Amino acid sequence: MLKCFLICCVLFVGVLMGMQKANVGMTEMKGYHDEGFKAPITIKEGNNGEVEASVLGKNVSSHDLEGKKEKIKEIKAFNFFSSLGKTIANIISGITEKIIDVASSLL
Template sequence: MGKFIGKCLIVVLVLFIGVFIGMEKAHQGMQNMKGYEEPSLPSPVSIHEGEDGQIEAEVLGSEIQHADQLSKKKEDLEKIGTFNIFSSMGKALASFVREATDALIQFFLKLFSS
């Protein structure tokens, strides 16, 4: 089962990369067909070095965020402490089962100790 999942993930990754390569080839074909480079037709995937020396990447016009920005967003979400109804229902059910089990055990202990 593990080998199958691994193979599937590899195939999905290869196909995902193939999509980006195909988009870049289509972009080059559009430029060749027109005969000139049009600035209003940006490249679908672009990688360049920023002013601070870090490598920046854009996919379809949206910049890929750095890991430090993602960790900052994760911290912000944790600070917000969003309410999850399923989590609260699970906690309530767990406390109910725990209390019911404790009461049942106490009942049987009193019943058999007498």
């Protein structure tokens, strides 16, 4: 699960870097700077020291992430795949323990 998450993160960063490179290439190909071409990621520091970021024109802040975490906790969403994985892990662990017990009793 961790490997998959890390690979997805690396690929996502690669896509964003590719979009930035394409933006620079479009500007260079055109021969002049046009305000119509916006950078895919912009990071600005506000007056009060907070960092503001926008990805593809949508503002992203830590307050948004905290709000989403609170909503998830309130909903107490049931994750089917998580519970399925835990059940399968418990079954495999039980079977493995029984096999080890039988093997150790024979030796």
